[in-house]
Amino acid sequence: MSALRKAGTGRNETSGGTAGDTAKIAVRNLTKVFGDAVDEAVALARDGVGRSEVQRRTGSTVAVYDVSFDIEPGELFVIMGLSGSGKSTLVRLLNRLIEPTSGTIDVDGRDLGSLDDAELRDLRNRHIAMVFQKFALLPHRTVRQNAEYGLQIRGTDPAERRAKAEWALEQVGLAERADAYPGQLSGGMQQRVGLARALASDTDVLLMDEPYSALDPLIRRDMQKLLVRLQKDLRKTIVFITHDLNEAMLLGDRILLLKDGRLVQVGTGPEILESPADDYVAEFVSDVDRSRVLTAADVIREPRITVRLDENPADVLVRLGQAEATGAYVLDDDRRILGVIRDDQLGYAAGREETSIDPAVLVEEYRTTEPDRPLIDLLHRVGRNPVPLGVVENGRLTGVVPRGAVLAALSTHADAHGLDPDDDGHRNRSDRNEVA
Ligand SMILES: Nc1ncnc2c1ncn2[C@@H]1O[C@H](COP(=O)(O)OP(=O)(O)OP(=O)(O)O)[C@@H](O)[C@H]1O
Numbered sequence: 001m002s003a004l005r006k007a008g009t010g011r012n013e014t015s016g017g018t019a020g021d022t023a024k025i026a027v028r029n030l031t032k033v034f035g036d037a038v039d040e041a042v043a044l045a046r047d048g049v050g051r052s053e054v055q056r057r058t059g060s061t062v063a064v065y066d067v068s069f070d071i072e073p074g075e076l077f078v079i080m081g082l083s084g085s086g087k088s089t090l091v092r093l094l095n096r097l098i099e100p101t102s103g104t105i106d107v108d109g110r111d112l113g114s115l116d117d118a119e120l121r122d123l124r125n126r127h128i129a130m131v132f133q134k135f136a137l138l139p140h141r142t143v144r145q146n147a148e149y150g151l152q153i154r155g156t157d158p159a160e161r162r163a164k165a166e167w168a169l170e171q172v173g174l175a176e177r178a179d180a181y182p183g184q185l186s187g188g189m190q191q192r193v194g195l196a197r198a199l200a201s202d203t204d205v206l207l208m209d210e211p212y213s214a215l216d217p218l219i220r221r222d223m224q225k226l227l228v229r230l231q232k233d234l235r236k237t238i239v240f241i242t243h244d245l246n247e248a249m250l251l252g253d254r255i256l257l258l259k260d261g262r263l264v265q266v267g268t269g270p271e272i273l274e275s276p277a278d279d280y281v282a283e284f285v286s287d288v289d290r291s292r293v294l295t296a297a298d299v300i301r302e303p304r305i306t307v308r309l310d311e312n313p314a315d316v317l318v319r320l321g322q323a324e325a326t327g328a329y330v331l332d333d334d335r336r337i338l339g340v341i342r343d344d345q346l347g348y349a350a351g352r353e354e355t356s357i358d359p360a361v362l363v364e365e366y367r368t369t370e371p372d373r374p375l376i377d378l379l380h381r382v383g384r385n386p387v388p389l390g391v392v393e394n395g396r397l398t399g400v401v402p403r404g405a406v407l408a409a410l411s412t413h414a415d416a417h418g419l420d421p422d423d424d425g426h427r428n429r430s431d432r433n434e435v436a
């Protein structure tokens with residue numbers, strides 16, 4: 001089950017612990033109050049008084065309260081919440097554009113609170129770049145000059161910054177438009193220039209505050225794909241803010257859910273879907289398209305039975321019966337699929353007292369998938385075969401996806417639908433032929 005995206009399960013219990021050694025960004029007990037009545041507001045928040053009530057009683061706003069989490073190197077970490085939940089405040093705290101009321105932020109193990117002004121400037125120039133929703137492009141400078149801008153501020157020499165800007169424009173697919181002016185570009189292209197500027201700065205962290213919310217859906221999808229590709233290719237740590245849960249689920253390795261400045265849950269999309277922390281989250285995720293979020297790896301099972309060619313057909317037939325299966329994958333020593341053997345073929349071979357399985361009788365009655373395929377792509381592949389859908393990674397069978405598991409995962413009320421999540425989709429042959 002090496003493919004499981006859930007490998008990171010358990011990483012979300014960071015609050016209260018010491019800052020993780022391996023974390024790119026470690027946030028501990030971070031609180032930000034806007035206004036003068038700081039102590040009073042914090043005391044009320046500690047007693048569990050909600051933000052609007054605190055505001056009414058003190059005139060101060062608890063924008064972020066007691067938030068702790070770790071972001072791993074190379075992770076695409078999404079911060080998600082409704083308008084006013086504190087997302088922008090949190091991301092601005094991460095690069096110290098605003099000062100926390102209390103709590104700490106470590107980047108690469110360095111406490112930001114201990115940095116002086118010059119070190120902070122260096123941090124923003126070299127380590128953490130920020131992309132905003134409305135990127136501040138300079139209208140009278142070309143796309144290339146805009147992409148170079150961060151480097152220019154840093155004092156990088158012209159030849160080097162030009163080379164880096166052109167590389168960055170190449171990454172976002174805008175190399176051809178380097179001499180255009182921002183006003184000549186569409187909104188999506190302008191956003192890509194903003195992204196190129198951040199990339200040219202060659203920082204290892206990118207903070208992106210709702211960069212795509214002003215884009216229309218098709219362009220937005222392109223930008224999402226671009227971001228996923230860049231993260232994979234460039235191994236950046238990306239903190240991506242959105243109020244769109246579907247976008248969060250699509251992009252995030254993990255998602256942090258904020259509500260009224262408080263952390264409600266941190267986890268992978270599938271974790272949040274499968275075990276929402278409370279009713280608020282459950283309500284929130286109820287209209288997420290589970291078929292696009294959950295993947296084969298989320299519903300993978302051990303196959304009930306697999307077989308090798310040197311096994312005795314009569315013995316295999318008994319095991320098949322015990323597994324309540326009508327067929328089994330036949331694997332070689334490297335777990336590569338040689339084919340499928342059906343019970344009727346085994347019965348025939350057993351009757352002739354054969355001592356091993358004849359490779360010539362294996363059938364191709366199976367379908368396979370890669371572990372990261374969303375369930376929506378699997379719906380037409382599960383069932384209708386003597387063996388469940390095979391999950392294949394690097395040519396090897398790592399598990400199976402029974403039809404019942406897919407259907408159960410797609411239904412939040414599996415019980416109500418009378419589905420058995422352990423139904424392997426093993427059906428009897430007459431059923432299969434009927435459908436064929
Ligand atoms: N500079 C400020 N002074 C006073 N209050 C502020 C300031 N910045 C934010 N707030 C308040 O803090 C709370 C969180 O705001 P924030 O902008 O972080 O939310 P957000 O999740 O980014 O919202 P949106 O989705 O609308 O961008 C809000 O109540 C907001 O009014």
Ligand SMILES: [Mg+2]
Nearest residue numbers: 087088089209
């Ligand atoms: Mg905001």
